[in-house]
Amino acid sequence: MEQPAEIQPAKSPPGLLGGVDAVDKWVSLRVYQIGTKVPRGILRALEHSGDGRFCIPITAGIWLAPILFKFPELRSFILNLFLAFMFDLIFIGIVKTIIRRPRPVYNKGMYVFVAADHWSFPSGHSSRALLIATYFWFYESMWGPLSAEHFVPYIKPYLDQIYPGSGLVLLGVKSLVAPAALYLLTAWAVATATSRILLGRHYVMDVIVGSALGVAEGYLLHHLLHVPQNVSQSFHSWLLEKVGIPSWLLDMLAYYHDSSSTAARDELEK
Numbered sequence: 610m611e612q613p614a615e616i617q618p619a620k621s622p623p624g625l626l627g628g629v630d631a632v633d634k635w636v637s638l639r640v641y642q643i644g645t646k647v648p649r650g651i652l653r654a655l656e657h658s659g660d661g662r663f664c665i666p667i668t669a670g671i672w673l674a675p676i677l678f679k680f681p682e683l684r685s686f687i688l689n690l691f692l693a694f695m696f697d698l699i700f701i702g703i704v705k706t707i708i709r710r711p712r713p714v715y716n717k718g719m720y721v722f723v724a725a726d727h728w729s730f731p732s733g734h735s736s737r738a739l740l741i742a743t744y745f746w747f748y749e750s751m752w753g754p755l756s757a758e759h760f761v762p763y764i765k766p767y768l769d770q771i772y773p774g775s776g777l778v779l780l781g782v783k784s785l786v787a788p789a790a791l792y793l794l795t796a797w798a799v800a801t802a803t804s805r806i807l808l809g810r811h812y813v814m815d816v817i818v819g820s821a822l823g824v825a826e827g828y829l830l831h832h833l834l835h836v837p838q839n840v841s842q843s844f845h846s847w848l849l850e851k852v853g854i855p856s857w858l859l860d861m862l863a864y865y866h867d868s869s870s871t872a873a874r875d876e877l878e879k
Contacts, residue, residue, distance in 0.1 A: 644807025735819030743827025
């Protein structure tokens with residue numbers, strides 16, 4: 610167990626705002642004390658999964674992957690998600706720097722990546738996690754059909770080893786892939802946001818406001834700043850040309866993908 614129960618929350622300013630702040634700190638401390646009973650490894654895994662140092666480079670790498678040029682809808686989704694991450698990083702950083710709320714006094718062992726991370730309000734992990742979940746809900750029409758049509762068939766050979774004649778099973782699985790992914794992703798986002806309080810990184814209000822901002826960012830960016838599919842493809846082709854990716858490699862990847870996708874779908878229909 611990390612911190613004893615006698616830890617006291619930091620002092621709050623006077624007035625109504627101070628009263629809200631005091632309640633927030635009192636509740637946050639109690640939640641943190643509950644968190645000391647949760648295995649630290651689980652909470653740290655959630656922390657790392659929502660870290661911008663992980664999410665942003667991974668998203669950029671997926672968008673740059675030449676193999677995805679056969680999936681313009683998916684590439685457009687990934688580009689919009691990457692730009693949403695950058696917007697969230699800048700916006701949350703500005704808000705933190707303006708408000709400058711100190712983190713809980715019992716926050717220990719946290720690595721600060723940028724100066725704005727010294728401050729607690731709002732929670733960047735919470736905004737990012739809920740932004741991801743919101744984007745997947747809004748863009749389900751882009752990635753949902755692709756996951757069912759192109760990726761589910763690839764597991765058939767492995768499932769056949771356990772359950773021969775699994776084609777009908779996979780046909781049913783197709784309709785469940787997107788809904789199951791959405792609910793699991795939402796559960797992960799809520800768990801990641803909650804872990805910020807359990808780890809002592811943030812107060813409850815930091816997490817609530819950060820989560821609300823993540824949902825709001827996802828809604829506004831999807832409706833107001835959506836990058837069209839043709840822009841995503843054009844920019845990607847231009848970038849690959851500038852970095853010198855040879856056209857024969859792209860043609861080979863396209864041929865391999867078309868052949869393997871056809872074989873997988875034919876196998877599924879048997």
